[in-house]
Amino acid sequence: MPPAAILFDLDDTLADRAAALRRYARFFTEDFGAQLLPSLTQTIHATLIEIDDFGSRGQAQTLCAALPWRTPADPDVLFDHWAGRFGEAAVAFDDVESVLQDLQRRGIRMGLVTNGGAAMQRAKIAALGLERYMQTLVISAEVDLRKPDPAIFRHALAQLGCGPSDAWFVGDHPDLDVRGAHAAGLRAFWVRTGAFEAPDDLPGRRLERLSDLLKHLDD
Numbered sequence: 001m002p003p004a005a006i007l008f009d010l011d012d013t014l015a016d017r018a019a020a021l022r023r024y025a026r027f028f029t030e031d032f033g034a035q036l037l038p039s040l041t042q043t044i045h046a047t048l049i050e051i052d053d054f055g056s057r058g059q060a061q062t063l064c065a066a067l068p069w070r071t072p073a074d075p076d077v078l079f080d081h082w083a084g085r086f087g088e089a090a091v092a093f094d095d096v097e098s099v100l101q102d103l104q105r106r107g108i109r110m111g112l113v114t115n116g117g118a119a120m121q122r123a124k125i126a127a128l129g130l131e132r133y134m135q136t137l138v139i140s141a142e143v144d145l146r147k148p149d150p151a152i153f154r155h156a157l158a159q160l161g162c163g164p165s166d167a168w169f170v171g172d173h174p175d176l177d178v179r180g181a182h183a184a185g186l187r188a189f190w191v192r193t194g195a196f197e198a199p200d201d202l203p204g205r206r207l208e209r210l211s212d213l214l215k216h217l218d219d
């Protein structure tokens with residue numbers, strides 16, 4: 001039976017981080033290209049992949065050191081640039097739009113449960129246009145709860161007016177997403193879209209890609 005509601009993780013479940021880094025490298029070239037010695041977007045992208053540390057101050061300092069600047073770059077400027085623009089660089093995996101449309105047509109309520117800062121996660125949600133599909137958007141920084149705390153899953157379900165036994169959760173992180181949602185009483189799905197492997201004892205189902213979720217609606 002299809003569930004009444006499905007909750008999703010954001011990063012590396014709906015949002016493709018590798019694609020976002022490629023797009024951010026283009027923004028970076030547009031904004032800093034004049035300050036750099038001739039340097040291809042591809043070089044900047046490769047550097048970003050190598051040093052990716054979720055926009056930390058250390059990452060900004062490494063970018064100052066690793067790229068061929070004409071004049072020394074200010075790590076504070078690079079830190080603020082990531083904070084201001086990485087969110088809008090968000091890109092959805094190819095099948096996200098069609099899966100969410102399908103679930104919406106079936107009348108399944110949907111929500112997002114994501115760990116992260118409010119401004120950054122809100123910018124990603126806007127870039128992906130997820131407000132069209134989601135009846136609730138739960139961001140850890142806004143509710144002072146974090147996955148895997150079962151309370152954050154229950155909070156999202158309360159917003160949807162749905163109990164855990166009627167709800168599914170889909171995420172790429174074995175502990176934060178799958179074990180957390182399972183502990184809260186939801187049916188949990190792990191999806192192989194991020195950097196994590198599923199350990200043998202992981203509860204719930206495994207999906208190769210998000211669209212495989214549709215195959216389980218009539219289980």
Ligand SMILES: [Mg+2]
Pocket residue numbers: 009010011012013171172173194
């Ligand atoms: Mg994730």
